[in-house]
Every structure is written in structure tokens, then in C-alpha cells.
Amino acid sequence: MQEPQSGPDRRMFLRATAVTGAALTLGGLSTQVASAAPGGFPDYTYVRTLLTPSQLKYNPTGEIIFPTVRGVYDKLASPLGRYYLYYAPHDAPGGICLAYGNSLEGPFTEYPANPIVSNKWSPHYSVSHVSSPHVLWKEDVKEFWLYFHGENTTTRLARSKDGVHFTYDKVVLSTSMMPSGTTETSYARVFRHDLPSRGAHYVMLFMLNNTTNHRDICWGWSADGRNWTFDQTPLVRHSDVGAVNVGGPHLLTRNGSAYVVYNKDKESGGDLMITEVGADFSRRRHLGVFYNSRSGPPENGRSAAPSFGTDHGVPYMIFEAGERLQGSIAVARG
Numbered sequence: 001m002q003e004p005q006s007g008p009d010r011r012m013f014l015r016a017t018a019v020t021g022a023a024l025t026l027g028g029l030s031t032q033v034a035s036a037a038p039g040g041f042p043d044y045t046y047v048r049t050l051l052t053p054s055q056l057k058y059n060p061t062g063e064i065i066f067p068t069v070r071g072v073y074d075k076l077a078s079p080l081g082r083y084y085l086y087y088a089p090h091d092a093p094g095g096i097c098l099a100y101g102n103s104l105e106g107p108f109t110e111y112p113a114n115p116i117v118s119n120k121w122s123p124h125y126s127v128s129h130v131s132s133p134h135v136l137w138k139e140d141v142k143e144f145w146l147y148f149h150g151e152n153t154t155t156r157l158a159r160s161k162d163g164v165h166f167t168y169d170k171v172v173l174s175t176s177m178m179p180s181g182t183t184e185t186s187y188a189r190v191f192r193h194d195l196p197s198r199g200a201h202y203v204m205l206f207m208l209n210n211t212t213n214h215r216d217i218c219w220g221w222s223a224d225g226r227n228w229t230f231d232q233t234p235l236v237r238h239s240d241v242g243a244v245n246v247g248g249p250h251l252l253t254r255n256g257s258a259y260v261v262y263n264k265d266k267e268s269g270g271d272l273m274i275t276e277v278g279a280d281f282s283r284r285r286h287l288g289v290f291y292n293s294r295s296g297p298p299e300n301g302r303s304a305a306p307s308f309g310t311d312h313g314v315p316y317m318i319f320e321a322g323e324r325l326q327g328s329i330a331v332a333r334g
Contacts, residue, residue, distance in 0.1 A: 038274050038287035039259050041252065042334030044317045049298050050106045051087065051099060051329040058114035061091040063325045066132040066187065066248070066305045067318045069104065070144070072163055075137060081109070083309070084163050085318065086133040087329055088148070093119040094129030096148055098164060104311040104318065105331055117158060117166055119150060124168045127151050132305075134189040135163070136202075138225060145225060147172065147204075149186035155206065157226065172228055173206065178218070179232055184209035185218075187305070191251040193258065195221050195280060203281070204228060205235070205249035205260060214238045215245035217262055219281065236260060236275050241286055243268035248305035248320070257283075261290050263304035266323060269293075270302035291317070291332070298328050 037043045051067075053059045064087050073082040081100035085108050088096050095115025101108040117133075120126045130150030138145045144163040149155050155173035158166035175182040188206035195203070200221035208218045216237050220230035238246050245265040252259045260275050272291035277283050293303040304320040304327075315334035320327050 037290055039252075039257075039276060040254060041259075041274075041290070042315050044291055044315075044332035044334050046294065046299070046321075046330060046332045047105055049321065049328050049330045050085070050108050050318065051110075053089075053328065056097075056110050056114075057112070058095065058097060058110070059089075060093055060095065061089040061325075063089055063091065063327065064097070064329060065090050065320050065325075065327065066134075067320065067329045068134050068189075068307045069309050069316075069318045070135050070137060070163070071309060075142075076162060080111070080164075083108075083311075084135070085329070086135050086146075088115070088131040088133055090129065090131045090325060092129040094131040094150065095119065096130060096133045096146065104309055104314075104316040105333070111164070116164060117146070117148065121168055125150065125156070127154075130156075132187045136190050136192070136225065139192075145169075145190070147188050147190050149188065152184040152186045152209075155185060155188045170226065172226065173204070173220070173230070177228075177230055178208060179210070181211045182208060183211060184215070187247055187249075189250055190225060193251060193253070197280065198229075199223055200229075201225075203251060204230075205251060207247040207249070208234065215247050215265075217246055217249045217260065235277065235281070236262065236284075236286075238268075240284070241268075241273055241275075246273070250306050250308065252308065253279075259287075261306055263302075263306075263320075266302045270299075272303050272306055272319070291319075298322050298330055302327070 068086045072079045082102045085099045096117035097114040098111040099108040127150040134147045136145045144160045146158045153175045157169040160166040193203040202222045202225045204220045216234035219235045220228045222228045243264040249262040274290035276285040293299045298321040306319040317332045321330035
């Protein structure tokens with residue numbers, strides 16, 4: 001379905017020169033689609049809201065953020081649904097939550113025993129909140145690896161065979177691993193991506209804040225997804241794209257190159273942006289607006305923290321829609 005746009009589309013000039021029929025790669029799946037967004041990716045259009053805090057049984061704070069969607073139909077013998085959607089409140093106590101459904105357009109059913117990971121996990125930690133779940137399917141060990149933060153200074157890893165019940169592993173990122181003055185290392189996503197020159201098979205993207213109180217996107221690499229090396233300089237600086245803050249990064253690959261999609265804060269436009277970093281992360285080509293946030297609900301001028309997948313060959317983007325800590329989880333179709 002096509003939703004009406006309020007105001008001019010800021011990517012009209014990009015659409016005019018886009019190439020159609022390019023191959024799109026999302027999460028290792030490839031399909032032929034009409035390309036219109038920067039980098040030849042599809043132009044996503046809002047379809048519907050999937051999860052609204054007021055309609056959830058577990059709703060401690062009236063807000064939810066940072067969706068991650070994973071197809072599990074080909075990984076589990078008896079899944080709850082074809083797709084698992086992970087999300088969380090951010091404010092204390094947070095809590096990593098799960099919903100499941102048979103289509104990326106929904107509906108999704110809330111898992112009745114949420115949260116599946118809480119802010120207290122003895123003897124490993126006791127923190128004010130846990131949030132920002134990102135789940136990676138670790139093919140070599142047939143496990144779901146959950147990366148999440150709590151506090152904002154620390155990113156942690158837990159592991160699961162069924163995507164529901166997790167075992168704590170370790171801290172994988174903290175402010176102590178980054179330059180002096182770093183105050184936050186959070187909202188991490190991890191992707192399978194080979195970097196032969198670094199002996200790495202995984203890449204982590206995350207948001208960093210420091211004493212200037214401007215948030216940038218940073219990155220690291222790993223051979224195994226557990227032990228990491230982190231670049232000490234930002235991958236995308238807020239000032240590179242005229243923002244006060246940038247965050248919520250996601251990695252996409254296409255035609256042998258890699259791209260980072262991320263959100264600007266609402267004060268800087270509230271749109272999703274895209275930067276080409278190249279297969280080896282040596283490029284910094286800022287391509288502009290990837291998804292133009294609508295002024296009407298549920299986006300209200302802000303889209304953030306996208307997660308991507310395909311359903312029967314159709315590309316989808318599931319994202320945080322609405323003002324920070326007042327939003328819902330929505331889906332757009334390519």
C-alpha cells in the first residue's frame with residue numbers, strides 16, 4: 001500500500017537517477033527489486049504498525065525501541081512462528097522482549113513470559129536497565145547470539161539454541177575499550193562480514209557518546225563474534241551529515257560494497273541516512289536520505305534503528321517509529 005507523504009520528498013532527485021532491477025542483499029538473501037533509494041536499494045514505504053506499547057502485557061515504561069527481526073523457520077524444528085521479533089523498552093528496568101509471527105507484515109504475538117532477559121541476571125550483573133537487542137544467527141554453532149546493552153556503558157552477549165531461553169556469555173564492549181572521555185557504547189548490531197586483511201568474519205556497529213554529548217557511529221571487527229578489536233575513531237561522525245546525534249546503525253551489502261544505514265536525531269531531521277563504507281570499510285561516501293520520515297503518525301517525523309529482512313522474496317524494513325521513548329515498532333515494504 002502507498003501512504004500519502006506530507007510535504008516534498010527529499011529524495012526525488014535520487015529517484016530520478018536510480019537504476020531499476022538491481023539485486024538487493026539483505027541478511028544474506030537476494031532478490032530482484034525496483035531500486036530507488038541511494039545505493040540502488042529499494043524505496044521503502046510504510047505499511048503498518050506492528051507493536052504498540054499500550055497493547056502489550058509487558059509494558060513497564062510505555063515505550064519500546066530497537067527491533068531486530070530474524071527468520072527462524074529454517075533454523076528451528078518447532079518455532080513459535082516463522083519470524084522472531086526482538087525489542088525492548090529502554091527506560092529502567094527495560095527488558096529484552098520477544099514477539100513472533102508468520103509474516104513480516106504481521107501480525108506479531110507477544111511472547112507471554114516477557115522479558116526473556118531482565119536487568120538482573122545473577123551472578124552476572126544487576127543494572128538499572130537492559131535494552132537494544134540484536135540477534136545474530138551463528139551458523140557454525142547453530143545458536144542465536146543476543147547482543148544487548150546494560151548499562152549504556154556496556155554491551156553484553158548471551159547465547160541460545162531456541163531463540164527464547166538464553167545463557168549469559170560475557171561483556172563484549174565497554175567504554176573502557178574506547179578513547180578517554182567515552183561515556184556510552186551501546187545500540188550495537190553484529191553482522192557476518194568478512195574482512196580478510198584483518199582476519200575477521202564479523203563486524204560490530206554501535207553508537208558512541210563522549211563528554212561533548214554528540215553521538216557518533218563506531219565499529220569493530222572479530223574473528224569469532226566474541227572477542228573484538230575496535231577502531232578508535234568514528235565510522236560516521238555526527239558532523240559528517242549535519243546532525244547533532246546519529247545512531248541505530250545497520251549494515252547492508254550490495255554489489256560487493258557495504259553500506260551503513262542509521263538514524264539522525266529528530267532535531268536534525270529524524271530521517272534514516274546511508275553511508276557507503278566499502279567492502280573493507282575504507283570508504284566514507286555519504287549518500288543522503290535512505291528513508292524519509294513522514295510527519296504523520298506513527299513516525300511523527302522520526303524513524304530509527306532499522307532491521308531488514310525478506311519474506312517470500314519481498315524486502316522489508318522493521319523500525320522504531322515516533323519520537324524517542326514515545327514510539328512504536330513499524331514495518332515498511334520495499
